[in-house]
Amino acid sequence: HVKKTGKNRFCFFDDIMAREQARRLRLERDLQKALPRRELTIFYQPKWDAEKDRLTGMEALLRWEHPELGKVTPSEFIPIAEENGSILPITRWMLEEVCSQSVRWQEEGLAAVPVSVNISSRVLDSALLVDMIHEALTASRLAPSGLELEITESIAMANLEDTIEQLGRLEQMGVRISMDDFGTGYSSLGRIGDLPFHTLKIDRSFIQKSSLFFKQAIIRNMVAIAGNLDLGIIAEGVETREQAEFLLSTGCHDMQGYFFGKPMAADSMSRWLSEGGAAGRLAAAEAAGAV
Numbered sequence: 001h002v003k004k005t006g007k008n009r010f011c012f013f014d015d016i017m018a019r020e021q022a023r024r025l026r027l028e029r030d031l032q033k034a035l036p037r038r039e040l041t042i043f044y045q046p047k048w049d050a051e052k053d054r055l056t057g058m059e060a061l062l063r064w065e066h067p068e069l070g071k072v073t074p075s076e077f078i079p080i081a082e083e084n085g086s087i088l089p090i091t092r093w094m095l096e097e098v099c100s101q102s103v104r105w106q107e108e109g110l111a112a113v114p115v116s117v118n119i120s121s122r123v124l125d126s127a128l129l130v131d132m133i134h135e136a137l138t139a140s141r142l143a144p145s146g147l148e149l150e151i152t153e154s155i156a157m158a159n160l161e162d163t164i165e166q167l168g169r170l171e172q173m174g175v176r177i178s179m180d181d182f183g184t185g186y187s188s189l190g191r192i193g194d195l196p197f198h199t200l201k202i203d204r205s206f207i208q209k210s211s212l213f214f215k216q217a218i219i220r221n222m223v224a225i226a227g228n229l230d231l232g233i234i235a236e237g238v239e240t241r242e243q244a245e246f247l248l249s250t251g252c253h254d255m256q257g258y259f260f261g262k263p264m265a266a267d268s269m270s271r272w273l274s275e276g277g278a279a280g281r282l283a284a285a286e287a288a289g290a291v
């Protein structure tokens with residue numbers, strides 16, 4: 001009897017694993033065709049200066065609408081795209097799209113802020129990256145300072161000497177570079193100054209539950225590190241007025257999160273911008289909270 005239960009349990013897990021494996025294989029195969037079939041779109045999320053109450057940047061985020069499986073999240077498909085190499089053509093396309101969309105917003109007078117693109121490990125390692133960026137900038141005529149690259153702390157630190165070289169080349173081109181998910185990697189803090197970052201981006205795991213005393217202490221220290229190194233600092237995942245107010249009290253003014261604006265398609269972003277964006281949102285929330 002016991003044996004039978006054990007066996008059934010194995011079958012059950014085997015079943016789940018087989019199904020996961022099948023989904024992964026399918027995504028891997030379909031991802032190769034997603035770009036020509038126009039299933040990928042780029043969403044844009046605002047970065048907001050909560051003190052000056054104005055837009056300071058945007059982050060471009062990939063969205064995949066699979067024809068049969070529906071929405072597939074980037075956390076599921078980016079690792080697959082990394083593995084099968086399709087991340088390279090996808091990032092090339094993204095850089096081109098983002099640069100030309102950015103120029104359109106500038107020409108329409110809607111926004112003139114840097115737009116960031118996430119760069120994964122395989123792309124950062126690629127000798128093609130510098131050319132890809134050069135071509136996207138040239139074709140769109142976007143000034144290099146209008147493009148920002150977000151590189152996660154763990155990727156930047158994994159292969160430090162090569163990263164220093166590659167980021168050096170990119171920095172010389174004049175693009176901006178920020179360290180994404182700051183606090184989640186295993187930085188030897190002593191080496192941060194060796195990398196040409198302009199901005200540190202505090203991971204949202206510190207912002208969520210930022211009422212906790214130890215998280216507040218860590219955030220204050222991150223802000224101090226950025227200040228002492230003469231780097232910009234931004235917090236991601238800001239969802240509430242309380243989080244925004246706490247961040248302001250630490251000296252971190254730049255914020256990104258649902259409280260100010262969710263990631264949205266380019267046309268929605270145009271509308272959002274022409275309606276004033278998140279202007280007055282924090283003041284309104286403060287007024288409502290004071291009642």
Ligand code: C2E
Pocket residue numbers: 045060061062073074075078094117118119120150180181204236237238239256257258259263
């Ligand atoms: P990330 O670069 O740290 O992006 C921030 C993530 O936080 C995004 O998730 C965004 O939608 C989400 N987010 C923003 N504000 C809030 C908030 O207030 N609350 C919560 N709970 N979440 C918030 P998303 O779009 O699902 O992307 C997840 C990750 O996938 C990104 O993390 C990035 O590492 C990766 N990714 C997305 N697009 C690309 C891409 O084009 N290329 C590469 N290489 N990676 C990408």
Ligand code: MG
Pocket residue numbers: 059118150180
């Ligand atoms: Mg990012």
Ligand code: MG
Pocket residue numbers: 180181201203236
């Ligand atoms: Mg991030």
Ligand code: MG
Pocket residue numbers: 180181203204236
């Ligand atoms: Mg993050």
